[in-house]
Amino acid sequence: MKIGIKDIAKQANVSIGTVDRVLHNRGEVAKSTREQVLSIIDELGYTPNLLAKSLASKTKYTISALIPDPASNAYWQKPFAGIKAAAVEIKKFNFELQIAYFDYSNENSFIKKTDEILSSNPNGFIFAPVFYKSSLDVIEKCDQLELPYVFIDVFIENCKNLAYFGQNSAQSGYLAARLMNLSINQAVSHIYIVKPLNPSAPVYHLSLREKGFTTYFSEQTSNQAILHSLDVDISSPAVLFESLDTIFSSNHKPFGLFVANSRVHLVASYFEENKIKNVVLIGYDLLQENVEYLEKGIIQFLICQKPEEQGYKSVFALFTHLFLKDPVKKLNFSPIDIIMKENIEYYKNFKI
Amino acid sequence: MKIGIKDIAKQANVSIGTVDRVLHNRGEVAKSTREQVLSIIDELGYTPNLLAKSLASKTKYTISALIPDPASNAYWQKPFAGIKAAAVEIKKFNFELQIAYFDYSNENSFIKKTDEILSSNPNGFIFAPVFYKSSLDVIEKCDQLELPYVFIDVFIENCKNLAYFGQNSAQSGYLAARLMNLSINQAVSHIYIVKPLNPSAPVYHLSLREKGFTTYFSEQTSNQAILHSLDVDISSPAVLFESLDTIFSSNHKPFGLFVANSRVHLVASYFEENKIKNVVLIGYDLLQENVEYLEKGIIQFLICQKPEEQGYKSVFALFTHLFLKDPVKKLNFSPIDIIMKENIEYYKNFKI
């Protein structure tokens, strides 16, 4: 016996119209009847039938999402897929999703797109605040417009964001270091932290991951590892390979390389070409190319963060807030998955 | 512009009643109009509005689930939680879930409960076929009744089950061996495979996991590991501890222990009490006690299989089949999660 507005109306000696008005703060209701109805709602424990609600409701919701262009950034195809999957699911509740892209190495494109989105008056906004300063402007505007916004991938502190979905970057670097250390069985080992950079693109995650990595080793008392940090420009592969040449011909021969983002496949291709073996290679994310090198045994570990899920859940957070009007957890860290050749099989497919 | 039955009716010059009849194979429709309607449904790409459907529909569905009693088996609390979570979600679609329990070490309780469930005529059935022979009987009855059934946790081959949700046990043992091997840096290492047994309870998973574990080491050419298999009775802790005493006082001092199920915390408590250090301990599942020993550093690795998700998805498979009438993937292996002290934080909470 589910309680409906009809039951409330009967109990309160009013019509369903009045009940509806107090439920939605619409129209005018006498204070006394309003309180009467509210108390009965509370007493009977009324919860709306969402199916009937969205069937009858004519109000449409629009959610905008702004992420780096997946066409030129393989990683972002995954949050993109998650967002699209969620979009399909909430379409039946009159939710429309508009996805826009910006150029990861061009702050102006980010600014321009946010302006466009905000002037289209969406009901919710999901974005990756990779450019700190510009993002602060966006955040201020959202706060003024009382537009709920969700951070994805990158986290900015002290904001009124509805939620954040992403990884604890420092901790993932810390874990990578543990895995690297586990693989060490030599007296003295040179470890290289490789940061594949795109000039003019943000490096926020990279430095956090590096920090976590170095922190781990600094905590080890019986530590025989010597860390080297290496920034490489990946705008052309040649430059990257040259840097790697330098390392491998130096007298600090690498025992392991920690590549701080998903470009680890570039390093792996260098390994393959130069027949480098017995060097531990750890990187990030289940890009197709990375998966292949993991299966070949060239990459030993991939750290993954369920990016599809991040996209999916970002959308759902706004749905929960706007439609269900339920509270949303603000800080949502993705699991830090450890992927090896032996368990990759069960992580390949994205499904919710 | 979503296509509804009204649109189809108009296009086919019939009433919505007729459209409804061909959609549900109900009532009598002339063959010619039936084909006409069907072709238009196909042409316009009609998909029913599930919200309106379940709002209007009066048919109730009952799903029964039968699992080992969570009260006496900590592991099964997790699939149980997943099943309950799914039950809440599909309640609005007129689905009711009835959960029954059996005694893991008493085959008769399993038989009795299945009889009860089958005579209650549910629309779908989820169960853990841990007792092979009795399960075959159940399966035969389900097939006769044309009752769709889903296996959870344990898989039986060559059945017409709608789906299976569980882990690839052998592969998880294989992965555990890889992790053990990774931790080995000694010339010759004695490794113990511990199988914590409950007399008269099934041991299916245990042997598969052991098999995977030994397979890995047999494949290693430069293998310095010597494996020992150890069955221990855990009906009383004293017996277990005695067995462990024997190992640790032998002249094959363990380098590592692989405990093939979630009882690894029992072994960990022995380690703690006897101040055993530098012995690699690998086990299964995120039971609260296991988590604590992992955080203390006594357990190094926990292999996890997202049991809540298995429960959740089992229910959803039946929902998909019964309500959406969509095809369901038959073989669904859970990921084999590697949990360490450094990433446990992000696996603790179950959320879909």
Add this chain to the structure above:
DNA sequence: TTGCATTCCGTTAGCGCACACGGCAAATAT
């Protein structure tokens, strides 16, 4: 007293679908 806001509230038409009911014509029986 009449006129006209204002405040409050009931009524009603859908939303897309399921399903019972009943109707009309052709086929068959009496």
Add this chain to the structure above:
DNA sequence: ATATTTGCCGTGTGCGCTAACGGAATGCAA
């Protein structure tokens, strides 16, 4: 010829809710 069955199909109601519309009661000014 009329009565009855049968095949086929349209209509109407309601699921629980939203939201527009309009009506009754009250207050206040002219």
